[in-house]
Every structure is written in C-alpha cells, then in structure tokens.
Amino acid sequence: MNHASKCILSSKCTLANSESCNAHCGHFIALHGLNGISGRVAGVNTPKDYRLVTASNSPARAEQAEVYRAVDAYIKTFERQFDVEGAGGASTRVKSLYLFSGNPGTGKTTTASALLNEWLIAHYVGSIKRGLQPLQQPAYFVDVNAFQTDYNLATMTNDDAGMVAIKATIKRAQQAPFAVLDDIGVRSASEAFRAYIHAIINYRTTNGLPTIYTSNLPIEDMAQVFDERLYDRMRDMCLEISFVGESKRGRR
Numbered sequence: 532m533n534h535a536s537k538c539i540l541s542s543k544c545t546l547a548n549s550e551s552c553n554a555h556c557g558h559f560i561a562l563h564g565l566n567g568i569s570g571r572v573a574g575v576n577t578p579k580d581y582r583l584v585t586a587s588n589s590p591a592r593a594e595q596a597e598v599y600r601a602v603d604a605y606i607k608t609f610e611r612q613f614d615v616e617g618a619g620g621a622s623t624r625v626k627s628l629y630l631f632s633g634n635p636g637t638g639k640t641t642t643a644s645a646l647l648n649e650w651l652i653a654h655y656v657g658s659i660k661r662g663l664q665p666l667q668q669p670a671y672f673v674d675v676n677a678f679q680t681d682y683n684l685a686t687m688t689n690d691d692a693g694m695v696a697i698k699a700t701i702k703r704a705q706q707a708p709f710a711v712l713d714d715i716g717v718r719s720a721s722e723a724f725r726a727y728i729h730a731i732i733n734y735r736t737t738n739g740l741p742t743i744y745t746s747n748l749p750i751e752d753m754a755q756v757f758d759e760r761l762y763d764r765m766r767d768m769c770l771e772i773s774f775v776g777e778s779k780r781g782r783r
C-alpha cells in the first residue's frame with residue numbers, strides 16, 4: 532500500500548508514490564515506527580492532529596501569507612544545525628521565533644508543529660546525506676497547558692512517579708536541539724510551575740538553542756510573566772511574528 536500520504540518525508544522522497552513506498556520502507560519506519568506510536572515523529576511529541584503538518588501543507592498557509600513568507604525563509608536556516616560549532620558566530624545560529632496573536636485559533640500551534648516537523652525532516656535527511664546517524668529525539672514539543680495539568684496532578688496527589696516524569700520532561704525541553712513551547716502566556720500558573728518554565732527558557736537561551744514560542748500575549752508581557760532578565764534573553768536572536776484575523780477553529 533502506498534504510504535506517501537502517511538509519511539512526513541513524502542515531499543522530499545524520490546520513492547514517494549512508487550512501489551517501494553510502503554510500511555516496510557526503512558525511512559518510513561525511522562520516522563513513523565512500525566505502528567505509528569514509536570518512531571521519531573511520535574517521539575518529538577507533536578499533538579496528534581498536527582503530526583503530518585508541514586510548511587507546504589499547513590492549513591494556515593493561505594490565510595497567513597505574510598507569516599508563511601517568514602516561515603519559508605526561516606526553514607532555510609535549518610541547515611545550519613550541521614555547521615561546525617562557532618564557525619560563523621551568532622550570525623549562523625538558528626534564531627528563535629515568537630508566534631503571537633491576541634485572538635485564539637489563528638494557526639499558531641499549527642505553524643509551530645509545521646516548523647517542528649520541518650526541523651525533524653531537515654535533521655533526518657541532512658544526517659543521512661552526511662552519513663550520520665539521525666538523533667532519536669532531535670526536537671521536542673511541550674504543550675505548556677497540558678504540562679501544567681500534569682504538574683498540578685502530580686503535586687496534588689503526591690505522586691512521586693509523576694514528579695519524576697515532570698523532571699524528565701523539563702530536562703528534555705531544556706536540552707532538545709530544537710523545541711516548541713506552545714502557549715507560554717501562563718497568566719494563571721502557580722509560582723512553582725512558572726519557575727519550571729523559566730528554568731527551561733533560561734537553559735535554552737543561555738545555550739543558544741532555538742525555540743518556537745507561541746502565545747496569546749505580546750512578547751513584552753513576558754517581562755511580567757517571568758522577569759526582565761529572562762524577557763531580555765528571550766528577545767535576543769528572536770523574531771516576533773504576529774498572526775492576523777479571527778479564530779479558524781472548527782472551520783475545517
């Protein structure tokens with residue numbers, strides 16, 4: 532059975548739609564696993580609905596034309612992940628992006644997922660081309676709201692195993708070569724939870740790791756959500772992109 536419509540690599544793959552395009556393809560398995568649960572695509576933790584979203588097939592693309600011009604240019608910089616450390620200084624680093632809209636449902640999470648998948652594709656294809664073993668988890672998606680719910684549950688129930696999982700998530704989010712922090716406008720977060728998100732962002736900015744933030748709050752508000760110092764670091768090497776229009780939720 533042809534797997535092109537199920538495979539994140541299909542737009543880049545010369546075998547797409549050929550007879551070899553099937554569930555036994557080694558690259559398909561590397562990305563999507565044997566059962567759709569394991570594999571790198573599931574491993575980076577993108578929400579289920581957005582697993583196969585890329586910049587070219589993103590439903591937000593048509594409406595957010597300006598945004599996607601910037602997105603297309605940004606994706607071209609993903610090849611820099613293979614540059615030798617420090618070769619060109621900060622100018623060759625991959626920047627961070629802050630995806631903002633005051634209105635909900637404008638395509639921020641969709642676009643962040645597309646960017647994460649594009650990074651995964653660039654990492655996988657780029658590694659194979661260079662004869663390198665692609666990382667098992669080259670990127671990581673954090674749904675900050677879901678993470679906060681998990682955190683609240685673990686603390687409320689004194690769940691030690693739950694807290695171990697929370698700590699593991701923090702570590703992965705800190706160290707991933709590329710990360711999405713989806714919905715960081717956590718106005719209602721407790722002081723303790725906010726400190727965790729602070730620790731993640733602080734680690735990533737200090738180490739020059741690119742991050743896609745999405746938020747319903749303008750980036751300036753991060754000075755209050757976190758503090759001036761972190762806000763200053765977030766703005767460094769970061770492009771703010773505004774999404775326009777009303778909510779498109781439920782319009783599929």
Ligand SMILES: Nc1ncnc2c1ncn2[C@@H]1O[C@H](COP(=O)(O)OP(=O)(O)OP(=O)(O)O)[C@@H](O)[C@H]1O
Pocket residue numbers: 590591592593594595632634635636637638639640641642714745747779780781782783
């Ligand atoms: N421009 C668009 N055209 C068509 N559908 C869209 C567009 N933008 C988003 N959608 C769809 O609307 C739904 C919500 O999109 P998404 O989750 O990306 O919004 P969001 O900006 O992250 O919202 P929130 O601020 O609530 O987190 C998704 O199902 C998505 O596919």
Ligand SMILES: [Mg+2]
Pocket residue numbers: 639640641713714745
């Ligand atoms: Mg969202």
